[in-house]
Amino acid sequence: MKIVFERTGGFAGRKIGRVLDTADLPPAQACRLERLLRESAFFSLPPSIRPGRMPPDGFLFRITVETEAGAHTVEAAEGAVEPSLRPLLDFLLDLVRR
Amino acid sequence: MTRHGIIPPYLLRSIAINGSRRQRELAWATLTESEQIRGQRRVLPPLTRLAVVPGRMRRTVYDARNRYDLPGRLVRSEGGAASADPRVNEAYSGAGTTYEMWRKVFERNSIDDRGMRLDATVHYGKNYDNAFWNGRQMVYGDGDGTIFGPFTRALEVIGHEMAHGVVQYEADLVYRGQPGALNESFADVLGILVKQYRHRQTAEESDWLIGADLFLPGIGARALRSMKEPGTAYDDPVLGKDPQPAHMKDYIETNEDNGGVHLNSGIPNRAFCELALRLEGYAWERAGRIWYRTLRDKLRPNSTFRDACSLSVTAAGELYGHNSPEQKATRESWAAVGL
Numbered sequence: 001m002k003i004v005f006e007r008t009g010g011f012a013g014r015k016i017g018r019v020l021d022t023a024d025l026p027p028a029q030a031c032r033l034e035r036l037l038r039e040s041a042f043f044s045l046p047p048s049i050r051p052g053r054m055p056p057d058g059f060l061f062r063i064t065v066e067t068e069a070g071a072h073t074v075e076a077a078e079g080a081v082e083p084s085l086r087p088l089l090d091f092l093l094d095l096v097r098r
Numbered sequence: 099m100t101r102h103g104i105i106p107p108y109l110l111r112s113i114a115i116n117g118s119r120r121q122r123e124l125a126w127a128t129l130t131e132s133e134q135i136r137g138q139r140r141v142l143p144p145l146t147r148l149a150v151v152p153g154r155m156r157r158t159v160y161d162a163r164n165r166y167d168l169p170g171r172l173v174r175s176e177g178g179a180a181s182a183d184p185r186v187n188e189a190y191s192g193a194g195t196t197y198e199m200w201r202k203v204f205e206r207n208s209i210d211d212r213g214m215r216l217d218a219t220v221h222y223g224k225n226y227d228n229a230f231w232n233g234r235q236m237v238y239g240d241g242d243g244t245i246f247g248p249f250t251r252a253l254e255v256i257g258h259e260m261a262h263g264v265v266q267y268e269a270d271l272v273y274r275g276q277p278g279a280l281n282e283s284f285a286d287v288l289g290i291l292v293k294q295y296r297h298r299q300t301a302e303e304s305d306w307l308i309g310a311d312l313f314l315p316g317i318g319a320r321a322l323r324s325m326k327e328p329g330t331a332y333d334d335p336v337l338g339k340d341p342q343p344a345h346m347k348d349y350i351e352t353n354e355d356n357g358g359v360h361l362n363s364g365i366p367n368r369a370f371c372e373l374a375l376r377l378e379g380y381a382w383e384r385a386g387r388i389w390y391r392t393l394r395d396k397l398r399p400n401s402t403f404r405d406a407c408s409l410s411v412t413a414a415g416e417l418y419g420h421n422s423p424e425q426k427a428t429r430e431s432w433a434a435v436g437l
Contacts, residue, residue: 010228011255011309012246012322013360014337054273054356056262056281057230079232086166090224097225097244 004064005092011057036088049076153207156215162222185220192256199295209263231262252311257292261285269397276402278359283366301374301381325371328364346436372431388414407432
């Protein structure tokens with residue numbers, strides 16, 4: 001499973017991101033990632049989660065997950081991020097910062 | 099324009115003579131039906147505002163305890179004792195400095211100019227390296243702990259976020275493309291003015307840096323943005339190089355960051371800095387007043403850089419006279435960035 005993660009916007013206007021393959025991750029992390037994708041119901045989320053008004057300096061997150069069954073992309077803006085998506089975002093950000 | 103009838107002319111005349119500076123301006127503009135003042139939006143709300151009692155500052159600070167729920171737990175409100183948590187006190191006093199500066203310099207009564215309560219949340223999220231305005235309140239993170247420290251540390255960041263609130267209640271610039279970059283730039287301008295005002299710095303003395311105190315030791319960055327020399331704030335192996343353009347010839351077309359709102363803001367940022375340096379002295383006194391009037395009375399949600407240029411020249415003319423040195427300097431400052 002391949003994951004493309006990207007965060008843009010924010011006060012700093014700085015883009016960060018990473019391309020991950022669960023095959024390259026330590027098994028515990030790969031397992032955790034799969035669990036977070038399940039728990040956030042990632043594949044059922046709409047492709048774009050945006051508030052009516054973009055909050056100034058808010059982040060914009062973009063996650064694409066590619067599996068054998070196909071790919072799904074979710075774009076979520078600050079102010080509209082589902083609470084269930086936060087643990088997944090925090091996990092991905094931790095991996096990016098490492 | 100039947101709306102002019104809300105307050106009878108004799109009362110307007112009296113206000114035009116006896117009111118506060120702001121009230122006089124508004125009453126005078128209404129009486130003369132100047133074509134230069136912007137239409138309905140400005141004419142209606144200020145008249146109702148005349149009845150508003152002079153504002154009292156009301157601040158509240160909340161603690162999100164590193165979660166993402168807003169506003170979080172109330173930890174300090176107006177007049178309350180200082181907290182043991184420096185982040186709480188930074189958010190509280192930064193909001194106070196900003197509010198006072200707006201009141202004294204612009205005769206503005208809080209974010210909405212109607213005495214709105216100033217709500218701020220600190221300790222938002224986990225390793226959250228950001229601050230934002232969510233449409234109702236300021237939100238501050240603690241930083242990621244590797245590059246960024248807490249975002250309340252920089253007064254101009256607090257002023258910047260609160261200014262996004264002002265933009266929302268005034269020009270309401272769309273957060274995308276050029277209007278979005280203007281939204282960002284006005285937030286940087288009002289942010290740096292608060293910092294300059296707090297330290298009584300002239301335009302020459304100011305560092306014109308946004309986010310100078312955000313970086314943790316060891317990061318090769320002066321700040322996040324330089325208003326004086328956009329594109330020179332940082333150059334670091336981890337951060338990369340400051341990508342801001344300083345001139346229209348380097349304008350960046352992109353889809354990211356809502357169409358580069360934090361990138362192209364470098365262009366109007368520098369125009370303001372150029373104006374302040376041309377006019378010399380305290381930037382909030384003349385350059386700031388021209389910019390504030392442009393934001394409050396002239397700009398529209400879809401205004402472009404070119405609109406900001408011509409409207410600020412109009413504002414300078416209204417404030418200081420046609421062909422005044424201030425108006426000429428405004429024109430020159432935009433020309434310096436290719437507009």
